[in-house]
Amino acid sequence: xxxxxxxxxGNHLKNIPDEWSERVTPLERSLxxxxxxxxxxxxxxxxxxxxxxxxxxxxPVIGICCHHRLHPLKKRQRLIILxxxxxxxxxxTNGCYLWFIATGRDADAEVFSIDMNTTEDVxxxxxxxxxxxxxxxxxxxxxxxxxxWTVSACSCCRAGGTFESDSVNSSRxxxxxxxxxxxxxxxxxxxxxxxxLVVVVRAKMDHEGETSIPYIQDKNATLSEVFDVQSFEVxxxxxxxxxxxxxxxxxxxxxxxxxxxxxxxxxxxxxxxVLGGRxxxxxxxxKQNNGSRGSRSSAVEMA
Numbered sequence: 001x002x003x004x005x006x007x008x009x010g011n012h013l014k015n016i017p018d019e020w021s022e023r024v025t026p027l028e029r030s031l032x033x034x035x036x037x038x039x040x041x042x043x044x045x046x047x048x049x050x051x052x053x054x055x056x057x058x059x060p061v062i063g064i065c066c067h068h069r070l071h072p073l074k075k076r077q078r079l080i081i082l083x084x085x086x087x088x089x090x091x092x093t094n095g096c097y098l099w100f101i102a103t104g105r106d107a108d109a110e111v112f113s114i115d116m117n118t119t120e121d122v123x124x125x126x127x128x129x130x131x132x133x134x135x136x137x138x139x140x141x142x143x144x145x146x147x148x149w150t151v152s153a154c155s156c157c158r159a160g161g162t163f164e165s166d167s168v169n170s171s172r173x174x175x176x177x178x179x180x181x182x183x184x185x186x187x188x189x190x191x192x193x194x195x196x197l198v199v200v201v202r203a204k205m206d207h208e209g210e211t212s213i214p215y216i217q218d219k220n221a222t223l224s225e226v227f228d229v230q231s232f233e234v235x236x237x238x239x240x241x242x243x244x245x246x247x248x249x250x251x252x253x254x255x256x257x258x259x260x261x262x263x264x265x266x267x268x269x270x271x272x273x274v275l276g277g278r279x280x281x282x283x284x285x286x287k288q289n290n291g292s293r294g295s296r297s298s299a300v301e302m303a
Contacts, residue, residue: 028070035071036153040263041281050278054263060085061251072153077181081148084188086247088144091195092137093243094202100129101205107132148187154180203236 034042038058041050056066064078073081100107107129116122261267268275271283 031068031070032072035068035073036150038149039281040278041285043285047278051260051263055256055259058259059251059255073149077152077184080181080185080188081145081152084148084184084191085141085145087188087192087195089141089247090240090243091191091198092140093133094195094198094239096129096132096137097202098198099132144191148184151180152184199237199240202239203232206239207232207236 031042035057038054040054042053045053053068055062057063057068057071059066060078060082063073064075064082067073067078097107099105105128107127109128110125111128111131112126114124114126116124262275263277265275265277265279268277268280270276270279273280
């Protein structure tokens with residue numbers, strides 16, 4: 001491997017065996033960490049190219065088939081993440097519904113309202129249930145999605161990562177790159193189990209018209225009665241149809257809009273991490289390039 005290629009790979013390349021350096025190109029070592037961190041900007045890209053790559057690499061559905069070939073998250077991992085996101089949304093939505101019942105609070109209680117002075121009187125009522133879903137529910141869902149993405153990408157052990165050399169020198173070469181994927185599978189299984197539980201409980205309540213949670217508030221109910229799915233009807237799961245529609249709308253309407261807003265950097269005045277979007281990423285790259293040029297100039301002068 002040439003000396004110039006080693007310099008492009010970064011300072012940590014000196015600790016990596018020659019056979020690994022030949023397999024992992026400087027391009028991979030540069031792009032993989034950016035893909036794993038959901039970078040707004042890639043070197044050499046304009047605004048349009050960066051927006052396209054950001055959407056294709058990060059969209060939960062489109063990214064399954066359209067992600068870059070060097071992206072650390074492949075099709076199978078993305079399908080698992082999408083399934084986990086759907087199940088977590090089901091669990092948190094129905095969990096909030098059951099919480100209102102368990103605590104005796106009214107989910108339909110009006111928190112505030114908006115009156116529109118138009119030709120026709122329009123009154124918008126914001127309920128306590130909606131406020132809880134938009135704040136706590138959406139917040140937890142976002143944290144879960146980002147956590148699962150970060151753990152599954154596991155950029156620290158991949159090309160360009162901090163522990164790249166450790167993963168190569170290990171006797172279990174390459175396995176440390178996949179530990180995040182195994183952990184995500186375990187988490188998704190737990191979330192699916194929790195989602196299944198709350199869905200069955202809610203369907204049981206809707207089927208029998210109960211106002212108390214079986215086995216928790218209603219002590220006369222047994223687990224076998226709760227999970228007696230043969231007595232359920234399709235209409236008992238009508239709330240799942242509504243959630244599926246909401247999930248689809250959030251993926252294909254709200255997600256592109258909100259991510260484009262973050263990409264623009266308006267929310268962070270173009271200067272804050274994450275909220276600064278692409279402008280912040282471009283400015284950070286320019287500073288790094290200027291710093292590296294200064295270091296090389298100093299090295300030449302000393303030589």
